Amino acid sequence: MALERRGDGPSACLPGVGRFLAVLAAGCVGGRIxxxxxxxxxxxxxMASAMPVDCxxxxxxxxxxxxxxxxxxxxDDERVEVVHGDSFDELQRRAPFDLVFVDGGRSDRAVELLRIGGRLVFDDVTPVEALPADSPYRTNDPKRDFFFTDPRLVATEVVLPDLRNSLLVGTRVR
Structure with missing residues (x-):
């Protein structure tokens, strides 16, 4: 059921991303995602399949x-609320969160949604080594620039086992 994002086609969470999110969600005891x-x-x-019952x-x-x-x-899952609207605005009303997964919406302010110690995950990133040699994203990638220059985050890139996709993961430290 998991589909890759390709242009205007269908999109859904890749299995490697899903497993990573499940690992993070499992640690959100009494938390909010x-x-x-x-x-x-x-x-x-x-995330819902792995998160604790009090999350x-x-x-x-x-x-x-x-x-x-x-x-x-x-x-049938009272722990999950599906909201129609602008992602940032709706989540800001319910913040702070222990984990925020960004798969759409205004991501430039996503750190604001986290509590100190909360984790931020962006997907739909191609590892630098998998980019064509002439790709401008090798030296100027807005997602990476945001993650690795925001002083509120300690961040890293996690390359998935397929070596064609990666995640940016950060923890809010201030």
Whole structure:
């Protein structure tokens, strides 16, 4: 069921991303998880499947058709709230979070949604070594620039086992 993001085609959480999110969600005891960009709920399902019973997940999507699909997926899970609207605005109302997964929406302010010690995850990143030699992203990638220059984050890039996809992961330290 997990699909890759390719242009305007379907998108959903890759299995390697899902497993990584599940590991992080499992540690959110009594915590709160936010997701920017629900899609049809695949990433949220990975997190919900591993998060403790006392954890809550809020996932936000702009597309009403995708919201309806995700709400059906989580109809029987009271821990998960699927919200229709602007991801940042809706999550800001419910912040702070222990974990925020950014898969859509205004990501430039996502650190503001985290408590100190909270983790931020961006996906849809191509490892530098997998980029074409002439790609401008080898030296100027807005996602990497944000992650590695924001003084509030201690961050790293995690390359997935397929060696074609990676995640940016950061912990808010201030």
């Amino acid at each position: 936010g997701e920017m960009g629900t899609g049809v709920g695949v990433g949220a399902a990975w 809550r997940l809020v996932t936000v999507e702009l597309d009403p058709v995708r919201v309806a699909a995700a709400r059906r997926v989580f109809a």
